[in-house]
Amino acid sequence: MxxxxxxxxxxxxxxxxxxxxxxxxxxxxxxxxxxxxxxxxxxxxxxxxxxxxxxxxxxxxxxxxxxxxxxxxxxxxxxxxxxxxxxxxxxxxxxxxxxxxxxxxxxxxSLGRPKRLFILVNPFGGKREALRIFMNEVKPLLDAAGIYYLMKETQYRLHAQELVTKLDLKSYDGIVCVSGDGLLAEVLNGLLQREDWQEVIKTPLGIIPGGTGNGMSKSLLEDAGEKFSASNATLSIICGNTRKVDVSTLTQGDRKFFSVLMLAWGLIADVDIESEKYRWMGGIRINFYAFLRVFRLRKYQGRVHFVPAPGYESHGEPATTKIEPCEVKTNDSEGTRGYQGPTISFKSSDWRSIEGPFIFLWTHNVPWGSDVTIPAPDAKFSDGYIDVVIVKECAKPTLASLLANVSNGSHVKYPCAMYLKVKALQLEPGQRVNEPEKGGIIDVDGEVLARGSGTYLNGKSTDLMDYGTPIKVTVDQGLATVFAPIAATECKPSF
Missing domain, CATH: 2.30.29.30 (Pleckstrin-homology domain (PH domain)/Phosphotyrosine-binding domain (PTB))
Incomplete structure (x- = not known):
């Protein structure tokens, strides 16, 4: 003009x-x-x-x-x-x-901004402020941008997964979660369980922080040099910019769970899940319970097998236990419903192993685990690798210092911490050292995947997988799409 x-x-x-x-x-x-x-x-x-x-x-x-x-x-x-x-x-x-x-x-x-969004709000997550955040910070921006949306509040665990499984996605340009990372995991699993998963997985997913753990939102905003806030997350959705993210498939027999964020076992999972009993303390409950668990330190028997990424072959020892080939049926097999995982194969000789006991295992697909913790500082959104942090032996004062430094990512530099990237992983979780009648907890994207005997709420909650049976983790590079901020590299404030 x-x-x-x-x-x-x-x-x-x-x-x-x-x-x-x-x-x-x-x-x-x-x-x-x-x-x-x-x-x-x-x-x-x-x-x-x-x-x-x-x-x-x-x-x-x-x-x-x-x-x-x-x-x-x-x-x-x-x-x-x-x-x-x-x-x-x-x-x-x-x-x-x-x-x-x-x-x-x-x-x-011409920017391809979304015009219609399906929005899920979890009113029970974190400090139970997701609905307030939607009404006060999200809705006004969407209205100003002229974006039509249908908002639904989730009522119970896996409600979002049920809704997305049946949703007519041709009517929407994206699905947005106002919650923590758990709701995003539910949406992802709902999409990948559909017969038309190959189409619907292309639907951009948005995450606006409104829960306890907001690792995906923090990772996306931080990578673009943006302040962590619900408003900035909303603006990134309005702008319509997207990026690909890796999806991990967790397999145990015929059971599958899909993850875009993290898996924890040992100390990290214990703190995340068991500290729920102190929710009345607010955010300080995590630090309080972490101190308690370090003081009363648990260790777990078990074994971790992995296929190292290039440059990490020196970690662990050659696997002596025969690892079943990591093979998955092609996703277009007749009679198959939903995504079956990446079609890849590793030979037994590709695998390496680390024997327990362990203090914790922590895997991540993105750098941040919450808005104040960065467990995997070298993690990339779509590199086809899983970042892994393992701690086996560590003096209690050193362990307390290590945990304190998860906030800046320097914990991976501690001699007692092993940090590596892997193409695939198999976890064989065992019982507590000196307490063989008690097991542990496996936490995926902020939700309990499996819990052993003697753990918090064991027997009172239905988990997706069994504790003790091997769980295999593979990764599909860039399978999912998320709304992401536009990096401010050429913008010059001028008003």
């Missing part, structure tokens, strides 16, 4: 719409003696717009210093809260204003 003289926020300016690969930029030079150059990045900084007479009113996202935000988060160089501000472009006539509106809207439409 050629430069044109208009008023912007009441000041005469020469404005033009610059069309670029990422949707375009509205630029203007004010004619008030200052000759200030201003601009709006349509992809990152514009929610929506409307015309009223000869005025085009643009809903923009700014920081509290009244500068247009850089990226879909805060302005570079500080963590400033979001501020919405209206930018008013006043043309000479209504037809001229409509031409501006059409051109700007066409640029925004």
């Amino acid at each position: 050629a430069p044109e003289e208009v008023k912007v926020n009441g000041v005469w300016a020469e404005a033009e719409l610059e069309k670029v690969a990422m949707g375009g930029r509205l630029r203007w030079r004010e004619k008030n003696g200052k000759n200030a150059d201003r601009s709006l990045n349509l992809a990152r900084e514009v929610l929506g717009l409307r015309r009223e007479g000869n005025k085009v009113k643009i809903d923009a996202i700014l920081d509290k210093e009244d500068k247009v935000r850089c990226g879909s988060g805060v302005a570079r160089g500080g963590e400033k809260a979001l501020l919405r501000k209206e930018v008013v472009l006043e043309a000479a006539s209504e037809p001229a204003a409509e031409a501006w509106r059409e051109e700007i809207q066409a640029c925004i439409d």
Whole structure:
């Protein structure tokens, strides 16, 4: 669009719409003696717009210093809260204003932003604030962007999985979870259990932090240099940018569970799950129970087999136990319902082993486990590998220090911590050392996958797998798609 003289926020300016690969930029030079150059990045900084007479009113996202935000988060160089501000472009006539509106809207439409979303809110997770977060922080942004949505509150465990299994996904451009990571895992499993999984797994998934563990949301925002917040997570969904993420398949006989985040066994799982009994303490319950578990340290018998990624072949010992070949039927086999896992095969000679006892095993597909812990600092979203942290022997004071440093990722540098990447893994969990009548807990994406005898709520909850029987973990590179922030690499605040 050629430069044109208009008023912007009441000041005469020469404005033009610059069309670029990422949707375009509205630029203007004010004619008030200052000759200030201003601009709006349509992809990152514009929610929506409307015309009223000869005025085009643009809903923009700014920081509290009244500068247009850089990226879909805060302005570079500080963590400033979001501020919405209206930018008013006043043309000479209504037809001229409509031409501006059409051109700007066409640029925004070219970005492929979602128009219809299915939103799941878990009202029971974390501090039970997910519904408030949706109403106060998510809904206003979606309304301003003109996005239609259907919101459902989940009522019980696996409710989201049931809903997604039957959902007509042709009616939506994405599924959004306002919750912790557990709800995202339910949605993923619901999609992959469908007969049409090959199509529906292409549906972008969004995660807005509203639970206890928010590792996926934190990982996505941090990778783009954005402040961790529900508002920034919502903006990344509105912008429609996506990226691929690895999906792990956990197999035990005919049972399967699909994960995009983590698996924990030993100390980490004990703290995560057993600290639920202290939920009345709030967030401090994790630190309190971690201290208690270090003081009363448990160790677990068991064995871990793995196929190392290139560069990690020196870890462990050659497997002496025969490992069943990691083979999966092709996913288009007749009679097969749902995704069966990656079609790969490893020879027995590919496997290496580590014998127990163990203090903990912790695997991750993404760097962050919550907004304050980064268990796998080298993890990538779509590299086809699982990052693994193993601690076998560690003095209690050193272990306490190691756990304290999970907040900055330096725990992996401790001599007692083994950090490696693997292509596949098999866990054979055993009983507690000196307490052979008691087992442990296996925690996947914040939910209990299996628990042994003598553990918290054992016998009072139905788990997906059995404790003690080997569980094999394989990874399918980039199988799922998630909404992700646009990295702020070329954005220059100018307003």
